[in-house]
Amino acid sequence: MAKRKRLTLPPLGGFAPGPASASEASPAPASPPALGPGLAPAPISRVTGEAAATAALREVAEELGAARSEGRLVLRLELDRIEEGWLVRDRIGLEAEELASLMTSLSAHGQRSPIEVTDMGEGRFGLISGWRRVTALRRLHAETGEERFATVLALLRRPDTAAAAYVAMVEENEIRAGLSYFERARIAAKAVEAGVFATDKLALQQLYGSASRAKRSKIGSFLGIYRALEGALRYPSALPERLGLALARRLEEEPGVAAKITAALAAAAPDSAEAELALIADLLAPAAEAAPEQEPARPSAPDPAPDAPAPAPAPDPAPAQPRSTRPPAPAAELRPGLFLKAEGAGSLHLYGPAVDETFRARLRDWLASEG
Numbered sequence: 434m435a436k437r438k439r440l441t442l443p444p445l446g447g448f449a450p451g452p453a454s455a456s457e458a459s460p461a462p463a464s465p466p467a468l469g470p471g472l473a474p475a476p477i478s479r480v481t482g483e484a485a486a487t488a489a490l491r492e493v494a495e496e497l498g499a500a501r502s503e504g505r506l507v508l509r510l511e512l513d514r515i516e517e518g519w520l521v522r523d524r525i526g527l528e529a530e531e532l533a534s535l536m537t538s539l540s541a542h543g544q545r546s547p548i549e550v551t552d553m554g555e556g557r558f559g560l561i562s563g564w565r566r567v568t569a570l571r572r573l574h575a576e577t578g579e580e581r582f583a584t585v586l587a588l589l590r591r592p593d594t595a596a597a598a599y600v601a602m603v604e605e606n607e608i609r610a611g612l613s614y615f616e617r618a619r620i621a622a623k624a625v626e627a628g629v630f631a632t633d634k635l636a637l638q639q640l641y642g643s644a645s646r647a648k649r650s651k652i653g654s655f656l657g658i659y660r661a662l663e664g665a666l667r668y669p670s671a672l673p674e675r676l677g678l679a680l681a682r683r684l685e686e687e688p689g690v691a692a693k694i695t696a697a698l699a700a701a702a703p704d705s706a707e708a709e710l711a712l713i714a715d716l717l718a719p720a721a722e723a724a725p726e727q728e729p730a731r732p733s734a735p736d737p738a739p740d741a742p743a744p745a746p747a748p749d750p751a752p753a754q755p756r757s758t759r760p761p762a763p764a765a766e767l768r769p770g771l772f773l774k775a776e777g778a779g780s781l782h783l784y785g786p787a788v789d790e791t792f793r794a795r796l797r798d799w800l801a802s803e804g
Contacts (some may be wrong), residue, residue, distance in 0.1 A: 614677055
């Protein structure tokens with residue numbers, strides 16, 4: 434007997450099939466086979482999220498690159514990669530006490546302020562500012578061997594010209610720790626010698642543009658001292674403003690005085706800044722003060738007449754107090770450029786470059802007020 438097959442008509446007019454037909458309906462076509470792992474099409478939300486993350490990472494990378502090139506990102510560099518001689522340093526030296534204090538601070542608190550460097554290529558960096566910190570870190574690493582002292586925090590700078598690099602170095606030192614007038618003049622002269630600036634005037638204007646005109650003029654006066662006595666002075670950084678200006682005037686007025694001062698410094702070989710300054714002040718003292726005062730000539734008594742009886746001998750007068758410009762003790766330096774000599778009983782001698790009209794007026798006013 435033949436087997437009969439039930440036929441099911443599709444629903445008409447949009448009506449759903451009855452329960453019987455629904456249960457016997459053909460199964461839905463199977464979904465396409467799944468792709469291999471990682472090849473399945475991702476949902477739209479996942480694609481959007483990944484795109485946003487990629488864009489954010491790209492933005493962060495670009496910002497970090499810009500911050501590094503613009504000097505807004507602090508770098509940690511090995512000390513061996515720092516070229517300290519890339520610029521002529523404006524500081525002549527570092528006092529032992531100052532270096533010890535800086536080393537103590539770095540050891541206790543670490544490096545608080547980054548140095549400034551420029552990229553020289555091939556992994557080398559030229560030092561713009563921060564010579565004292567680099568020197569102290571090198572000394573600490575040599576003495577302790579600790580790795581924390583083998584690196585230095587730095588900001589990357591890109592000066593357009595050598596002049597801009599020198600200006601950055603000078604400005605940083607002017608803000609952090611002021612240079613002496615001699616050191617300021619020296620770096621200006623060195624920059625001119627290196628061809629960074631054409632003239633002294635341009636060097637002073639560019640390096641010390643934020644300083645007053647009077648201050649630049651004083652630095653310019655010390656240029657003459659640097660060029661005349663740079664090798665003769667043992668403690669040039671200790672030369673104070675007033676004594677230095679007096680020395681500059683003397684060097685300008687008397688061309689031969691430079692050789693005289695050089696010879697005197699070589700012969701005396703002062704072993705301290707105080708001794709060198711006292712010697713310079715003595716050499717600058719006016720000739721009238723340096724020369725011993727001559728006693729006024731006393732008129733000789735006329736010879737007695739031959740027939741006149743000899744007068745009775747007069748009692749011996751009290752011995753006169755000898756006068757001399759040479760004090761029994763060395764002159765005392767009351768302050769830079771001001772020296773005091775005791776010239777016997779009731780006599781004091783104030784002299785030196787600091788004794789100008791203003792000083793004399795103030796001294797007269799003070800003496801008058803004391804009654």
